[in-house]
Amino acid sequence: DQDLPGVLVSGLEGPHGICEDHIGDLQKHFTLITLQEFLENNTRFGPKVQAVYIWGGKPAVTQELLQSLPSLKIIASAGAGLDHLDLKLIASCGVKVANTPQAVSSPTADMGMALLLAAARRVVEGHRLAIAPDTENFSTNWMGQEVTGATLGIIGMGSIGYKIAQRARAFEMKILYHNRKRRKLEEEEAVGATYCESLDDLLQRSDFVLLAVSLTPQTQRLIGKRELNLMKPTAILVNIGRGLLVDQDALVQALQTGVIKGAALDVTHPEPLPRDHPLLKLENVTLTPHAGSATHQARRQMMENLVASILASLHGLPIPNEVRLNWDNSVA
Numbered sequence: 479d480q481d482l483p484g485v486l487v488s489g490l491e492g493p494h495g496i497c498e499d500h501i502g503d504l505q506k507h508f509t510l511i512t513l514q515e516f517l518e519n520n521t522r523f524g525p526k527v528q529a530v531y532i533w534g535g536k537p538a539v540t541q542e543l544l545q546s547l548p549s550l551k552i553i554a555s556a557g558a559g560l561d562h563l564d565l566k567l568i569a570s571c572g573v574k575v576a577n578t579p580q581a582v583s584s585p586t587a588d589m590g591m592a593l594l595l596a597a598a599r600r601v602v603e604g605h606r607l608a609i610a611p612d613t614e615n616f617s618t619n620w621m622g623q624e625v626t627g628a629t630l631g632i633i634g635m636g637s638i639g640y641k642i643a644q645r646a647r648a649f650e651m652k653i654l655y656h657n658r659k660r661r662k663l664e665e666e667e668a669v670g671a672t673y674c675e676s677l678d679d680l681l682q683r684s685d686f687v688l689l690a691v692s693l694t695p696q697t698q699r700l701i702g703k704r705e706l707n708l709m710k711p712t713a714i715l716v717n718i719g720r721g722l723l724v725d726q727d728a729l730v731q732a733l734q735t736g737v738i739k740g741a742a743l744d745v746t747h748p749e750p751l752p753r754d755h756p757l758l759k760l761e762n763v764t765l766t767p768h769a770g771s772a773t774h775q776a777r778r779q780m781m782e783n784l785v786a787s788i789l790a791s792l793h794g795l796p797i798p799n800e801v802r803l804n805w806d807n808s809v810a
Protein backbone atom coordinates (compact mmCIF):
# COMPACT_ATOMS: atom_id res chain seq x y z
CA ASP A 479 0.00 0.00 0.00
CA GLN A 480 1.55 3.25 -1.19
CA ASP A 481 -0.09 5.25 1.62
CA LEU A 482 1.55 3.37 4.44
CA PRO A 483 4.56 5.11 6.00
CA GLY A 484 7.89 3.97 4.61
CA VAL A 485 10.14 2.15 7.05
CA LEU A 486 13.72 1.24 6.22
CA VAL A 487 14.76 -2.23 7.30
CA SER A 488 18.06 -4.01 6.88
CA GLY A 489 16.90 -7.16 5.18
CA LEU A 490 13.95 -9.45 5.13
CA GLU A 491 15.72 -12.73 4.71
CA GLY A 492 18.51 -14.77 6.14
CA PRO A 493 19.66 -15.53 9.66
CA HIS A 494 20.25 -11.84 10.45
CA GLY A 495 17.06 -10.50 8.92
CA ILE A 496 13.83 -9.68 10.73
CA CYS A 497 12.07 -12.77 12.09
CA GLU A 498 10.15 -14.13 9.15
CA ASP A 499 6.83 -14.31 10.97
CA HIS A 500 7.01 -10.59 11.82
CA ILE A 501 7.14 -9.36 8.26
CA GLY A 502 3.41 -9.73 7.59
CA ASP A 503 2.62 -7.86 10.81
CA LEU A 504 4.97 -5.04 9.92
CA GLN A 505 3.48 -4.78 6.45
CA LYS A 506 0.05 -4.11 7.96
CA HIS A 507 1.40 -0.78 9.20
CA PHE A 508 4.30 0.11 6.97
CA THR A 509 5.74 -0.10 3.51
CA LEU A 510 9.00 -1.92 4.17
CA ILE A 511 11.94 -0.66 2.17
CA THR A 512 15.01 -2.83 2.39
CA LEU A 513 18.47 -1.35 2.64
CA GLN A 514 19.28 -2.92 -0.67
CA GLU A 515 16.29 -1.32 -2.41
CA PHE A 516 17.21 1.99 -0.86
CA LEU A 517 20.85 1.76 -1.92
CA GLU A 518 19.82 0.90 -5.47
CA ASN A 519 17.54 3.92 -5.75
CA ASN A 520 17.96 6.29 -2.84
CA THR A 521 16.47 9.29 -4.62
CA ARG A 522 13.23 7.36 -5.02
CA PHE A 523 13.12 5.70 -1.61
CA GLY A 524 15.00 8.19 0.61
CA PRO A 525 12.17 10.76 0.91
CA LYS A 526 9.63 8.02 1.71
CA VAL A 527 11.46 6.71 4.75
CA GLN A 528 9.95 8.00 7.98
CA ALA A 529 11.45 5.44 10.31
CA VAL A 530 14.41 3.09 10.46
CA TYR A 531 13.73 -0.31 11.98
CA ILE A 532 16.88 -1.71 13.54
CA TRP A 533 16.96 -5.44 14.08
CA GLY A 534 20.14 -7.18 15.18
CA GLY A 535 21.98 -3.84 15.13
CA LYS A 536 21.28 -3.29 11.42
CA PRO A 537 21.13 -1.22 9.27
CA ALA A 538 24.05 0.91 10.43
CA VAL A 539 22.94 4.50 10.89
CA THR A 540 25.70 6.62 9.41
CA GLN A 541 25.78 10.35 8.81
CA GLU A 542 25.45 9.61 5.11
CA LEU A 543 22.32 7.54 5.67
CA LEU A 544 20.78 10.23 7.89
CA GLN A 545 21.46 12.85 5.25
CA SER A 546 19.67 10.86 2.60
CA LEU A 547 16.50 10.41 4.68
CA PRO A 548 14.90 13.87 4.80
CA SER A 549 11.56 12.64 6.18
CA LEU A 550 13.06 10.53 8.96
CA LYS A 551 11.33 10.90 12.35
CA ILE A 552 12.47 7.95 14.41
CA ILE A 553 14.99 5.19 14.71
CA ALA A 554 13.40 2.23 16.46
CA SER A 555 16.01 -0.23 17.67
CA ALA A 556 15.24 -3.74 18.86
CA GLY A 557 16.92 -4.66 22.12
CA ALA A 558 18.30 -2.78 25.08
CA GLY A 559 21.84 -1.86 24.00
CA LEU A 560 22.37 1.37 22.07
CA ASP A 561 26.10 1.11 21.41
CA HIS A 562 25.50 0.66 17.65
CA LEU A 563 23.92 4.12 17.43
CA ASP A 564 25.56 7.54 17.52
CA LEU A 565 22.88 9.09 19.71
CA LYS A 566 24.37 12.55 19.64
CA LEU A 567 24.50 12.62 15.85
CA ILE A 568 20.94 11.30 15.59
CA ALA A 569 19.63 13.87 18.09
CA SER A 570 21.40 16.64 16.18
CA CYS A 571 19.29 15.67 13.13
CA GLY A 572 16.10 16.07 15.18
CA VAL A 573 15.43 12.33 14.96
CA LYS A 574 14.06 10.39 17.94
CA VAL A 575 15.27 7.02 19.16
CA ALA A 576 13.34 4.24 20.89
CA ASN A 577 14.44 0.79 22.06
CA THR A 578 12.81 -2.21 23.75
CA PRO A 579 14.36 -2.69 27.19
CA GLN A 580 11.41 -4.38 28.93
CA ALA A 581 11.00 -7.00 26.22
CA VAL A 582 14.55 -8.27 26.62
CA SER A 583 15.27 -8.03 30.33
CA SER A 584 13.73 -11.32 31.55
CA PRO A 585 15.00 -13.58 28.76
CA THR A 586 18.45 -11.99 28.95
CA ALA A 587 18.54 -12.49 32.71
CA ASP A 588 17.48 -16.10 32.13
CA MET A 589 20.36 -16.49 29.68
CA GLY A 590 22.73 -15.06 32.29
CA MET A 591 21.63 -17.70 34.76
CA ALA A 592 21.71 -20.43 32.11
CA LEU A 593 25.32 -19.56 31.28
CA LEU A 594 26.29 -19.27 34.93
CA LEU A 595 24.82 -22.68 35.70
CA ALA A 596 26.20 -24.25 32.54
CA ALA A 597 29.72 -23.03 33.30
CA ALA A 598 29.54 -23.86 36.99
CA ARG A 599 28.28 -27.39 36.36
CA ARG A 600 30.21 -27.89 33.11
CA VAL A 601 27.02 -28.77 31.25
CA VAL A 602 28.49 -28.51 27.76
CA GLU A 603 31.58 -30.53 28.59
CA GLY A 604 29.35 -33.03 30.36
CA HIS A 605 27.11 -33.31 27.32
CA ARG A 606 30.13 -34.09 25.17
CA LEU A 607 31.27 -36.70 27.64
CA ALA A 608 27.82 -38.27 27.88
CA ILE A 609 27.47 -38.66 24.11
CA ALA A 610 31.09 -39.61 23.37
CA PRO A 611 31.30 -42.78 21.27
CA ASP A 612 33.97 -44.02 23.63
CA THR A 613 32.55 -44.58 27.15
CA GLU A 614 35.96 -44.90 28.76
CA ASN A 615 35.82 -41.40 30.26
CA PHE A 616 32.18 -41.61 31.34
CA SER A 617 32.09 -40.66 34.98
CA THR A 618 29.55 -39.57 37.54
CA ASN A 619 32.37 -37.83 39.37
CA TRP A 620 32.17 -35.03 36.89
CA MET A 621 32.82 -32.16 39.24
CA GLY A 622 31.83 -28.56 38.88
CA GLN A 623 31.39 -25.62 41.20
CA GLU A 624 28.57 -25.31 43.70
CA VAL A 625 26.21 -22.44 42.90
CA THR A 626 24.13 -22.52 46.06
CA GLY A 627 25.64 -20.18 48.63
CA ALA A 628 28.32 -18.87 46.23
CA THR A 629 28.95 -15.14 45.83
CA LEU A 630 27.73 -13.51 42.63
CA GLY A 631 29.11 -10.10 41.65
CA ILE A 632 26.82 -8.33 39.20
CA ILE A 633 28.37 -5.47 37.24
CA GLY A 634 25.59 -3.24 35.95
CA MET A 635 22.41 -3.20 38.02
CA GLY A 636 19.93 -2.01 35.41
CA SER A 637 16.78 -3.96 34.73
CA ILE A 638 18.68 -7.03 33.48
CA GLY A 639 21.14 -7.01 36.39
CA TYR A 640 18.29 -6.66 38.83
CA LYS A 641 16.40 -9.59 37.33
CA ILE A 642 19.55 -11.67 37.61
CA ALA A 643 19.73 -10.77 41.29
CA GLN A 644 16.11 -11.89 41.73
CA ARG A 645 16.93 -15.22 40.11
CA ALA A 646 20.22 -15.66 41.97
CA ARG A 647 18.43 -15.10 45.26
CA ALA A 648 16.39 -18.22 44.61
CA PHE A 649 19.72 -20.07 44.33
CA GLU A 650 20.65 -18.71 47.76
CA MET A 651 23.58 -16.84 46.28
CA LYS A 652 25.22 -13.94 48.09
CA ILE A 653 24.83 -10.97 45.78
CA LEU A 654 27.20 -8.06 45.34
CA TYR A 655 26.71 -5.39 42.71
CA HIS A 656 28.56 -2.49 41.19
CA ASN A 657 26.70 0.23 39.34
CA ARG A 658 27.10 3.89 38.39
CA LYS A 659 24.31 4.64 40.82
CA ARG A 660 23.41 2.83 43.98
CA ARG A 661 19.92 1.31 43.97
CA LYS A 662 17.32 2.30 46.59
CA LEU A 663 17.67 0.53 49.90
CA GLU A 664 14.33 -1.25 49.51
CA GLU A 665 15.36 -2.50 46.07
CA GLU A 666 18.62 -3.84 47.51
CA GLU A 667 16.80 -5.47 50.39
CA ALA A 668 14.19 -7.07 48.13
CA VAL A 669 16.90 -9.17 46.44
CA GLY A 670 19.46 -9.19 49.26
CA ALA A 671 22.08 -7.35 47.18
CA THR A 672 25.03 -5.49 48.67
CA TYR A 673 26.41 -2.44 46.87
CA CYS A 674 30.16 -2.44 46.14
CA GLU A 675 31.29 1.03 45.30
CA SER A 676 34.67 -0.43 44.41
CA LEU A 677 34.75 -2.71 41.39
CA ASP A 678 38.02 -4.21 42.65
CA ASP A 679 36.34 -5.21 45.89
CA LEU A 680 33.55 -6.97 43.98
CA LEU A 681 36.05 -8.78 41.75
CA GLN A 682 38.08 -10.03 44.73
CA ARG A 683 35.06 -11.33 46.62
CA SER A 684 33.00 -12.99 43.86
CA ASP A 685 32.86 -16.63 42.81
CA PHE A 686 30.92 -15.58 39.71
CA VAL A 687 31.30 -12.20 38.04
CA LEU A 688 28.48 -11.33 35.68
CA LEU A 689 28.59 -8.44 33.22
CA ALA A 690 25.19 -6.87 32.58
CA VAL A 691 26.35 -3.33 31.92
CA SER A 692 25.85 -1.33 28.73
CA LEU A 693 28.80 -0.68 26.49
CA THR A 694 29.87 2.97 26.57
CA PRO A 695 33.26 4.67 26.25
CA GLN A 696 33.47 4.39 30.07
CA THR A 697 32.80 0.64 30.21
CA GLN A 698 34.85 -0.42 27.19
CA ARG A 699 37.45 -3.01 28.34
CA LEU A 700 36.21 -2.67 31.90
CA ILE A 701 37.59 -6.15 32.52
CA GLY A 702 41.24 -6.32 31.50
CA LYS A 703 44.34 -8.10 32.71
CA ARG A 704 44.46 -6.21 36.00
CA GLU A 705 40.82 -6.97 36.80
CA LEU A 706 41.15 -10.64 35.85
CA ASN A 707 44.12 -10.89 38.16
CA LEU A 708 42.02 -9.59 41.02
CA MET A 709 39.45 -12.36 40.52
CA LYS A 710 39.65 -15.65 42.39
CA PRO A 711 41.40 -18.48 40.52
CA THR A 712 38.17 -20.45 41.00
CA ALA A 713 35.99 -17.64 39.61
CA ILE A 714 33.84 -17.79 36.48
CA LEU A 715 33.19 -14.74 34.29
CA VAL A 716 29.78 -14.49 32.62
CA ASN A 717 29.20 -11.87 29.93
CA ILE A 718 25.71 -11.14 28.61
CA GLY A 719 26.45 -7.47 27.79
CA ARG A 720 28.84 -6.78 24.94
CA GLY A 721 32.10 -8.41 23.90
CA LEU A 722 33.99 -5.14 24.11
CA LEU A 723 33.39 -4.90 27.87
CA VAL A 724 36.23 -7.39 28.15
CA ASP A 725 39.81 -7.25 26.90
CA GLN A 726 39.43 -10.53 25.04
CA ASP A 727 43.14 -11.22 24.61
CA ALA A 728 43.66 -10.79 28.34
CA LEU A 729 40.70 -13.11 28.95
CA VAL A 730 42.13 -15.81 26.68
CA GLN A 731 45.40 -15.61 28.55
CA ALA A 732 43.71 -15.74 31.94
CA LEU A 733 41.73 -18.81 30.88
CA GLN A 734 44.77 -20.55 29.45
CA THR A 735 46.94 -19.95 32.49
CA GLY A 736 44.41 -20.60 35.26
CA VAL A 737 44.15 -16.99 36.41
CA ILE A 738 40.38 -17.65 36.46
CA LYS A 739 38.50 -20.93 36.21
CA GLY A 740 36.19 -20.34 33.29
CA ALA A 741 34.07 -18.03 31.21
CA ALA A 742 30.57 -18.19 29.77
CA LEU A 743 29.94 -15.66 27.04
CA ASP A 744 26.82 -14.77 25.11
CA VAL A 745 28.74 -11.94 23.47
CA THR A 746 32.20 -11.66 21.94
CA HIS A 747 34.09 -9.27 19.75
CA PRO A 748 33.66 -9.72 16.86
CA GLU A 749 30.54 -11.83 16.39
CA PRO A 750 30.94 -14.46 15.23
CA LEU A 751 34.56 -15.04 16.23
CA PRO A 752 36.92 -16.18 13.49
CA ARG A 753 36.89 -19.96 13.47
CA ASP A 754 40.53 -20.19 14.56
CA HIS A 755 40.02 -17.95 17.59
CA PRO A 756 41.51 -19.41 20.78
CA LEU A 757 38.25 -18.89 22.71
CA LEU A 758 36.70 -21.57 20.51
CA LYS A 759 39.33 -24.09 21.54
CA LEU A 760 39.20 -23.80 25.31
CA GLU A 761 37.40 -26.44 27.39
CA ASN A 762 36.64 -23.92 30.13
CA VAL A 763 34.65 -21.62 27.84
CA THR A 764 30.92 -21.86 27.14
CA LEU A 765 29.61 -19.77 24.27
CA THR A 766 26.17 -18.83 22.97
CA PRO A 767 25.54 -16.75 19.83
CA HIS A 768 24.32 -13.39 21.27
CA ALA A 769 20.99 -14.96 22.05
CA GLY A 770 19.92 -13.26 25.29
CA SER A 771 16.61 -12.11 23.82
CA ALA A 772 16.18 -15.06 21.50
CA THR A 773 12.81 -16.38 22.62
CA HIS A 774 9.72 -16.29 20.42
CA GLN A 775 7.86 -14.27 23.05
CA ALA A 776 10.58 -11.64 23.48
CA ARG A 777 11.21 -11.23 19.79
CA ARG A 778 7.50 -10.73 19.15
CA GLN A 779 7.24 -8.22 21.96
CA MET A 780 10.27 -6.37 20.60
CA MET A 781 8.61 -6.12 17.20
CA GLU A 782 5.33 -4.93 18.72
CA ASN A 783 7.11 -2.33 20.86
CA LEU A 784 8.98 -0.98 17.84
CA VAL A 785 5.75 -0.71 15.86
CA ALA A 786 4.11 1.16 18.76
CA SER A 787 7.04 3.58 19.06
CA ILE A 788 7.11 4.29 15.33
CA LEU A 789 3.35 4.82 15.08
CA ALA A 790 3.37 7.13 18.12
CA SER A 791 6.16 9.22 16.66
CA LEU A 792 4.43 9.49 13.28
CA HIS A 793 1.23 10.61 15.01
CA GLY A 794 3.05 13.12 17.20
CA LEU A 795 2.15 11.20 20.38
CA PRO A 796 4.43 10.50 23.35
CA ILE A 797 6.81 7.77 22.21
CA PRO A 798 6.89 4.61 24.30
CA ASN A 799 10.49 3.68 25.25
CA GLU A 800 11.92 6.89 23.88
CA VAL A 801 15.65 7.12 24.61
CA ARG A 802 16.55 10.47 26.12
CA LEU A 803 19.99 11.93 26.50
CA ASN A 804 21.50 13.81 29.42
CA TRP A 805 23.36 17.08 28.90
CA ASP A 806 26.60 15.11 28.49
CA ASN A 807 24.98 12.85 25.86
CA SER A 808 24.81 9.88 28.22
CA VAL A 809 21.53 7.95 28.14
CA ALA A 810 19.14 9.38 30.75
Ligand SMILES: O=CC(=O)O
Nearest residue numbers: 556557558559582
Ligand atom coordinates in the same frame (compact mmCIF):
# COMPACT_ATOMS: atom_id res chain seq x y z
O1 LIG B 1 22.02 -7.42 22.63
C1 LIG B 1 20.86 -7.29 22.83
C2 LIG B 1 20.27 -6.10 23.37
O2 LIG B 1 20.95 -5.07 23.43
O3 LIG B 1 19.11 -6.15 23.77
